[in-house]
Amino acid sequence: WKGKYLCGSSSFDLEVNLYHDKPTSAFTVAVRKVSCDCSINACFTTFFNLMKTALCTDTADCAKPVRKPFCIPKSCGWASQVSDEEFLEGVQPIFRMAACSLESRIQSVKMLCDVAQKDAHYLELPAFQPQCVQQLCELVMDETDDVRQHAVMAIAALTELDSYREAFIHSSVLPELFCLVENCQYETAQMRRTAAAILAVFSRTHPYTVRCELQHQHQFNLTSWLQHASCLLDARTRESALIVKTYLEDVSIADCSAVAGGCGDIDSDCLISEDDAAAYLPIIH
Numbered sequence: 001w002k003g004k005y006l007c008g009s010s011s012f013d014l015e016v017n018l019y020h021d022k023p024t025s026a027f028t029v030a031v032r033k034v035s036c037d038c039s040i041n042a043c044f045t046t047f048f049n050l051m052k053t054a055l056c057t058d059t060a061d062c063a064k065p066v067r068k069p070f071c072i073p074k075s076c077g078w079a080s081q082v083s084d085e086e087f088l089e090g091v092q093p094i095f096r097m098a099a100c101s102l103e104s105r106i107q108s109v110k111m112l113c114d115v116a117q118k119d120a121h122y123l124e125l126p127a128f129q130p131q132c133v134q135q136l137c138e139l140v141m142d143e144t145d146d147v148r149q150h151a152v153m154a155i156a157a158l159t160e161l162d163s164y165r166e167a168f169i170h171s172s173v174l175p176e177l178f179c180l181v182e183n184c185q186y187e188t189a190q191m192r193r194t195a196a197a198i199l200a201v202f203s204r205t206h207p208y209t210v211r212c213e214l215q216h217q218h219q220f221n222l223t224s225w226l227q228h229a230s231c232l233l234d235a236r237t238r239e240s241a242l243i244v245k246t247y248l249e250d251v252s253i254a255d256c257s258a259v260a261g262g263c264g265d266i267d268s269d270c271l272i273s274e275d276d277a278a279a280y281l282p283i284i285h
Contacts, residue, residue: 029055031048097111102144102147106150108139137172159198168198189237210248
């Protein structure tokens with residue numbers, strides 16, 4: 001089997017091979033890391049140990065560490081505070097890279113994943129937020145999966161901020177996320193699961209606005225999508241899709257018209273509490 005592990009801006013590709021020794025009727029599972037970012041070596045070790053624990057019948061053998069864990073010294077001063085001007089100046093090259101070659105776009109969207117983990121103060125700067133939203137909307141529609149999958153991960157991180165939720169709902173990325181949630185090759189499972197989790201958050205917090213936006217985008221058939229939500233093969237994707245189905249099916253066309261007509265914030269009547277939101281949002285990661 002071939003697989004890919006995503007963690008924000010980092011990832012690794014791996015191969016899992018199963019061997020059978022006929023004379024002893026024993027099975028051997030070999031896991032090989034094909035490629036990875038150096039920052040995610042510890043994640044591969046964790047993944048391998050969990051897999052070994054799940055499959056190994058010898059508990060004593062499972063207790064043996066695969067390798068010594070790598071720890072970053074606490075004395076490294078990487079978390080120094082930067083001013084708003086320094087932050088804005090630092091992200092401009094990232095945005096420019098997103099308009100260049102494939103490799104530049106990949107590196108750009110990976111860096112945006114890291115930027116999305118910054119303090120909300122920086123992320124909600126008026127000089128940054130609109131440009132970031134626009135850039136990620138373009139990157140999600142990139143022709144290359146490597147670019148698109150990291151763009152979805154960045155959007156997932158930013159979705160924890162309500163100002164970004166509203167911005168993405170009113171953007172072209174909304175129907176694109178719905179299109180990503182479908183039965184397709186398993187190598188894109190994480191992107192589909194994350195897209196579905198984002199849509200679940202959108203639907204729980206702004207159901208009327210989501211339905212209203214999709215109603216005005218006639219090229220997307222929401223009714224058909226909702227009907228097929230229960231038919232999704234991947235269990236985790238299906239779980240999030242059914243949450244979307246539950247919330248959006250309760251929204252009437254009249255309510256959508258009220259939103260379009262500017263009759264206040266009709267979503268506020270059905271917003272989930274901060275505690276419920278905090279409990280659900282970590283699922284994205």
